[in-house]
């Protein structure tokens with residue numbers, strides 16, 4: 001029999017020649033393993049090679065005859081095997097798999113056995129050609145055969161149990177129209193974790209030789225140890241560490257292990273300590289030191305052989321930029337082998353608004369001499385970077401990258417950093433394919449947005465930094481995604497639950513090696529207090545009248561009858577939101593539509609019918625007043641009191657809409673407040689200048705008008721210490737992003753955040769959706785999702801399209817709180833709402849995440865009081881209480897607050 005096509009035949013099979021070892025000798029996978037566990041202590045790869053004992057069994061569909069699927073696997077099979085490379089030098093991984101007995105052996109009928117096999121179609125031909133590797137699962141008298149992508153390729157029932165009981169390595173069997181040869185036995189642990197699929201055709205080259213280590217590793221004793229004659233001739237001076245590894249507080253990178261040296265130090269250069277520039281170390285926070293070591297180990301291939309990617313998913317404001325700058329500066333000047341630098345050129349791809357922020361951060365931390373950074377904009381082209389020998393770092397926006405891809409492809413970059421890299425979550429989009437086409441192996445994604453909520457998106461990000469590590473997209477779906485999702489279904493069986501959990505644990509374990517996420521709490525101690533307020537503003541009389549009219553419109557009634565196909569409901573929602581911001585916005589919309597009467601569509605006509613008559617006959621939207629909007633009244637008073645009580649402090653004023661920003665700008669002008677503004681129309685080249693201007697202590701601007709969609713991500717607006725969210729977005733991530741702009745490293749003043757909501761209206765409902773169980777579940781915690789992505793049921797629309805005129809705060813009414821809001825009240829009773837952001841990797845893998853939208857029960861624990869409460873201690877709230885029906889307040893880092 002010829003053994004040719006099956007990958008295991010080409011590369012050797014890691015499950016072959018099993019040895020028996022008694023059960024119970026090896027540890028199970030640690031069930032507590034967390035997805036974003038601190039990577040520095042996450043190198044526990046023992047489980048990759050440890051067989052475990054598992055009692056789970058898979059049930060097969062009963063049937064009297066064999067079923068065979070997907071017969072034609074020849075040809076394409078090899079290319080779809082998970083692209084993990086065999087490392088012939090990696091002794092640990094070439095150790096053959098050991099076998100344990102499954103618990104089920106005591107009950108032969110339920111015993112499930114797993115085998116690695118090669119298969120081909122059954123035929124009488126003498127010379128057979130194996131078509132592929134597969135996993136044979138035998139239970140009692142039934143079997144199923146899965147290819148290495150997890151797809152069923154055969155199953156059957158009713159075989160002689162004796163035939164299955166004594167299966168041995170090397171034995172050939174004909175089952176279900178296929179001929180198979182047994183290559184080895186797979187432990188139930190390897191099957192349940194899904195590892196056997198990963199390892200099936202080879203083994204992922206994972207280094208388990210790096211024990212968890214402290215980040216300040218000891219320096220080499222003899223730093224330049226010459227190991228050969230050639231090395232002794234090496235210029236000793238040139239291979240000294242660049243900085244003294246022995247000074248206290250020095251940050252020394254971990255030493256490469258023997259495997260790494262074997263692979264990457266072919267010339268046997270002396271080993272040199274890589275020591276981060278003390279100039280930087282002096283400023284680094286402890287978590288940043290850990291982050292730099294993590295990044296170093298990943299991009300050096302020290303965490304996984306042959307893998308050089310990393311995802312740094314620290315929450316917003318933790319200084320991902322500084323960690324990367326430290327990495328670049330270290331690798332550009334140093335390396336462990338003869339001190340030779342590891343990288344020459346780095347490409348940083350970032351949203352347009354942050355290109356100059358990166359440049360500024362380089363200057364802030366390294367001055368302008370150490371690294372020459374080139375930023376691409378209208379007047380600085382890629383050619384200039386190519387021609388000049390001075391620049392080692394190129395910073396470019398995602399948009400520009402697409403435009404200059406051909407030139408960029410010709411430059412050899414050694415390190416690629418993608419800032420706000422969650423945008424690469426879709427592997428089909430142009431940006432991802434463009435970046436994937438770059439040959440650079442060392443890839444780092446930076447993101448402050450949670451990434452584990454959607455398993456497909458998770459795959460795309462993982463696959464970007466470490467291509468092929470999870471196999472093909474198809475095999476990933478079969479091996480991980482489907483079992484994990486099935487196990488989360490309420491109707492899933494115990495076996496499905498167990499399998500899903502094991503697969504999730506395995507996925508977590510594998511990807512946790514190169515993902516690091518720390519939450520904001522770790523820098524809280526460096527930050528000033530944060531006083532967060534949710535302010536429920538009483539709607540103005542005109543708003544109430546218009547609101548009633550809108551809710552009585554034919555368009556709204558049409559939606560409530562369930563006619564949602566033509567998205568009239570979005571139109572209605574839009575009109576209500578405008579009205580909450582200011583009636584003049586609604587007036588303008590109606591007038592705009594009227595003047596372009598041809599496109600004045602039926603639904604809009606039916607929505608706006610009779611509305612104009614509610615406005616005064618001579619209504620002029622340009623002369624709008626503050627009294628026409630509850631929120632604007634509150635805003636105006638708030639700005640006045642801030643100005644009065646904190647004359648040197650500044651305010652960031654955020655809206656999701658440019659037209660609303662126009663109104664807010666007009667208010668600034670009327671009151672004589674100087675302001676800066678950044679929205680979607682601000683040229684990218686001017687954005688950093690505007691931000692810097694505002695942050696400067698010499699700047700007299702009192703207000704920064706910010707469009708959250710344009711400027712939400714990545715910006716530092718620490719010049720402002722008061723942030724007012726004028727309107728609310730469906731997506732909590734947008735609001736959280738905006739709020740994180742001011743409460744971050746460098747902020748000197750206590751930060752006051754005000755979220756304005758109009759009482760009883762759709763704004764409260766959106767807020768409730770953000771925080772409640774029925775609300776935006778995990779998948780929507782993502783900046784790209786908008787209301788168009790949200791499916792509304794008629795019931796939900798009924799709730800959205802109700803105005804609660806008599807309530808002080810519908811949100812408080814829903815909290816099931818006994819207080820009447822007459823005194824400031826906090827509830828510390830147990831959670832009544834079990835709210836969690838849905839995470840597809842399962843509850844076990846959720847970490848406390850400060851980016852998680854606030855839950856109802858958490859809100860209940862905030863201080864809350866009605867606007868009529870007599871003893872308000874907050875002087876800012878005191879000034880606005882007249883127009884406010886209810887407050888919620890929460891103070892973080894209270895010690896020095898207010």
Ligand SMILES: Nc1ncnc2c1ncn2[C@@H]1O[C@H](COP(=O)(O)OP(=O)(O)OP(=O)(O)O)[C@@H](O)[C@H]1O
Pocket residue numbers: 283284285288314315316317318319320321322361364447448713714715716740744745746
């Ligand atoms: N060790 C430090 N000491 C003082 N300031 C720091 C330190 N690290 C970072 N910063 C400052 O903190 C601010 C936030 O850092 P950075 O912009 O890198 O955050 P980030 O993690 O990228 O957040 P985001 O996800 O919002 O982009 C910056 O102004 C930065 O200069």
Ligand SMILES: [Mg+2]
Pocket residue numbers: 320321419714
């Ligand atoms: Mg950033």
